[in-house]
Amino acid sequence: MPKHAVHRVMSASIAALGALTLSVTAAAADTTASLDYVALGDSYSAGSGVLPVDPTNLLCLRSTANYPHVIASRTGARLDDVTCGAAETKHFTQAQYPGVAPQVNALRADTDLVTLTIGGNDNSTFIGAVTACGTAGLLSGGKGSPCKDKHGTSFDDQIEANTYPALKEALRTVRAKAPNARVMALGYPWIVPATADPSCFLKLPIASGDVPYLRGIQAHLNAVVARAAEETGVTYVDFAGVSDGHDACKAAGTRWVEPLLFGSTLAPVHPNALGERRMAEHTMDVLGLD
Numbered sequence: 001m002p003k004h005a006v007h008r009v010m011s012a013s014i015a016a017l018g019a020l021t022l023s024v025t026a027a028a029a030d031t032t033a034s035l036d037y038v039a040l041g042d043s044y045s046a047g048s049g050v051l052p053v054d055p056t057n058l059l060c061l062r063s064t065a066n067y068p069h070v071i072a073s074r075t076g077a078r079l080d081d082v083t084c085g086a087a088e089t090k091h092f093t094q095a096q097y098p099g100v101a102p103q104v105n106a107l108r109a110d111t112d113l114v115t116l117t118i119g120g121n122d123n124s125t126f127i128g129a130v131t132a133c134g135t136a137g138l139l140s141g142g143k144g145s146p147c148k149d150k151h152g153t154s155f156d157d158q159i160e161a162n163t164y165p166a167l168k169e170a171l172r173t174v175r176a177k178a179p180n181a182r183v184m185a186l187g188y189p190w191i192v193p194a195t196a197d198p199s200c201f202l203k204l205p206i207a208s209g210d211v212p213y214l215r216g217i218q219a220h221l222n223a224v225v226a227r228a229a230e231e232t233g234v235t236y237v238d239f240a241g242v243s244d245g246h247d248a249c250k251a252a253g254t255r256w257v258e259p260l261l262f263g264s265t266l267a268p269v270h271p272n273a274l275g276e277r278r279m280a281e282h283t284m285d286v287l288g289l290d
Contacts, residue, residue, distance in 0.1 A: 049267025145209025
């Protein structure tokens with residue numbers, strides 16, 4: 001074949017490959033940009049304590065740097081964020097504050113994607129356990145397991161008897177309101193390490209024997225979120241592995257969750273900006289949108 005003919009063939013092939021690449025890229029971008037995305041959930045979804053605060057609803061202490069906003073900004077999805085700090089499962093179908101509609105009201109038949117974290121505020125599980133164990137830890141000087149000794153299985157009993165059925169009902173309602181959506185129920189990233197870290201006591205005053213006790217309560221909560229998700233056709237996003245080593249006892253820049261004392265956000269024992277980004281990234285990995 002003459003040299004000039006070879007050049008024409010090569011040029012045509014390169015042009016065709018370039019056009020195909022642009023077409024595939026555009027199609028992928030169009031797919032994510034066309035997503036109608038609704039974010040539901042509590043303060044872990046809302047990014048409470050992370051700046052900047054969404055000025056459209058100060059009652060909910062919602063951040064514009066929360067994981068739903070990170071997902072939307074990276075995928076081009078159209079986001080309707082109705083997350084709200086302190087939300088319980090009941091606030092999916094009931095108004096949380098005057099003028100704040102039930103969260104599932106944001107869902108439609110044509111919603112494509114729903115994300116949520118919920119359940120930690122039911123029975124005051126998180127705030128009740130952390131407050132009780134923090135108080136007991138201070139009084140004991142960090143020794144023993146005074147919180148476990150006093151409360152035993154009470155937190156776990158409430159999770160099983162009350163939170164689990166409430167989660168299941170809430171997820172059923174979400175599925176009914178958005179039947180065509182992919183629904184992602186996120187677990188909660190670790191708050192405490194697996195074993196006590198003596199250097200952490202000033203930031204998280206939990207007695208050494210109560211650190212694994214608190215971790216077990218959180219593991220149980222995540223387990224019932226996973227179980228309710230599986231039983232309602234919802235995808236569970238597990239943070240047990242990826243958040244290990246990023247608990248509230250770790251240094252700033254490593255931890256995803258802020259400690260009870262001397263933290264760097266407005267909401268202790270909540271994800272910081274890094275935690276919200278990592279929650280978004282892991283969710284996108286599970287979704288296949290990374």
